[in-house]
Amino acid sequence: MKTFIFGLIFGIFSVHAQQYQLDSINHIGYRVDSLSSAYQVTDWQRYNAKKHLLVVGDNHIFPHRYATKTVIKNDKEGNEIYNVFYRQDSLSKRWIAIQKDETKRKKNKLINISYLNENGKKLSPSSKRISKTTGRITKTVYYKYLNKRWLRNTRNTYTENEKGRTVLSVDEIWDSDIQQWQGDKKIVRKFENDTLLKEEITYTFGNNEWYEDEKTEYIHPNENERTSIQYVYREDGWLPTQKITYTEDKTNRIFTNIAQVWDKEQNKWQNQSRLTDILGENNQSTSITSENWNKKTQTYEIYYTNKYRYNKNNELIEYLFIKPNEEEGRSIFEYDNEGNLLKETRYKRTSSAQKWQPTDLIENTLSSILFKDILDKGFLSNSAGRIGKKALSEQKLYRYIDGKYLLYSHKKFYYSKR
Numbered sequence: 001m002k003t004f005i006f007g008l009i010f011g012i013f014s015v016h017a018q019q020y021q022l023d024s025i026n027h028i029g030y031r032v033d034s035l036s037s038a039y040q041v042t043d044w045q046r047y048n049a050k051k052h053l054l055v056v057g058d059n060h061i062f063p064h065r066y067a068t069k070t071v072i073k074n075d076k077e078g079n080e081i082y083n084v085f086y087r088q089d090s091l092s093k094r095w096i097a098i099q100k101d102e103t104k105r106k107k108n109k110l111i112n113i114s115y116l117n118e119n120g121k122k123l124s125p126s127s128k129r130i131s132k133t134t135g136r137i138t139k140t141v142y143y144k145y146l147n148k149r150w151l152r153n154t155r156n157t158y159t160e161n162e163k164g165r166t167v168l169s170v171d172e173i174w175d176s177d178i179q180q181w182q183g184d185k186k187i188v189r190k191f192e193n194d195t196l197l198k199e200e201i202t203y204t205f206g207n208n209e210w211y212e213d214e215k216t217e218y219i220h221p222n223e224n225e226r227t228s229i230q231y232v233y234r235e236d237g238w239l240p241t242q243k244i245t246y247t248e249d250k251t252n253r254i255f256t257n258i259a260q261v262w263d264k265e266q267n268k269w270q271n272q273s274r275l276t277d278i279l280g281e282n283n284q285s286t287s288i289t290s291e292n293w294n295k296k297t298q299t300y301e302i303y304y305t306n307k308y309r310y311n312k313n314n315e316l317i318e319y320l321f322i323k324p325n326e327e328e329g330r331s332i333f334e335y336d337n338e339g340n341l342l343k344e345t346r347y348k349r350t351s352s353a354q355k356w357q358p359t360d361l362i363e364n365t366l367s368s369i370l371f372k373d374i375l376d377k378g379f380l381s382n383s384a385g386r387i388g389k390k391a392l393s394e395q396k397l398y399r400y401i402d403g404k405y406l407l408y409s410h411k412k413f414y415y416s417k418r
Helices: 002-008 377-382
Strands: 020-029 053-055 061-063 066-074 080-088 095-106 109-116 124-134 137-146 149-160 166-175 180-192 196-206 209-222 225-234 237-249 254-263 268-279 285-294 299-310 316-322 328-335 341-349 357-370 390-401 404-417
Touching (some): 268 299, 357 404
Antiparallel strands (some): 020 066, 020 404, 053 061, 080 095, 109 124, 124 137, 137 149, 149 166, 209 225, 225 237, 237 254, 254 268, 268 285, 285 299, 316 328, 328 341, 341 357, 357 390
């Protein structure tokens, strides 16, 4: 759901004179529903979020509050130098580093090192990868940290054609006994005119040679239809397993994916599922329906339907999730005059005959910084930071419990000038 929304409204903007980078996200969560099996929540409906109590195994009572934050540092070009994830101790209020990812760049080498806090005290090296590109070939070696030493683990080598498409990818495993790389998996791709993928074959390594394992053929009969056929290799040759056909009806704005499986007994393709996407006048999805094939009735049956409604500014204002005979979901979106998403209210019901019951509420507070001036656009979009023309300053998530919205999550976004 979130991925759709942020992908839908993601835009490409021009570079502004002043640029900013996202330095950190400070997150405070208030757990107001059931946790993992290691904890037990009691009488939570009698308390608001600030007074919420958690009962642990030995019956000691702690404030039911936790906090996390992510700190990011970038270089002048906007490339990430490090990324540190912290969790706050609920008693001492001390921030404890849980994980750190560090990136170093040296000419044609890219070095990534990950650190983990496994003893609750400090970060220690965990894994490392070193990538080196020479011409069209890129080699990446993966290491693991053991007994204060970096040990080779796996290696990937991929080769690109003139158009930048990967034509060969080889995975290997380091054999410490013979001190050599041993083959593991290989993927070979064939293209038409160096861009249109026609075939992909996967090989596995055994007994010092490569064996054919899986194959996918891609067929493009015309510009409105594409088909992929998957095979597995058996003693008697390639055996088809699945076929997916994508068709476009551009006149009616209907796009369909049909999946079929191979029936060995009848020696023919059998329907499996169908996905239909219907677009509106502005080429935005108005309905997406997933159907499964019923062998007994020989018809498609609806599995779920997503419906989308937009305002005159082409902004999504309502989303519906409908699953026959099961729970239905609904989201209402509210924007400011500049098209920035301010609020999302979520509802659910068990049948169309019932009234919608609120479940969640998301409130966004905007900063004065324009989104086009943010360097970390991808990271922001994945972290609910892309909500319109402006970047996020704060985001609050509430859960609706016993007739009240209780604060469940509070995120603050911090930026600095580049």
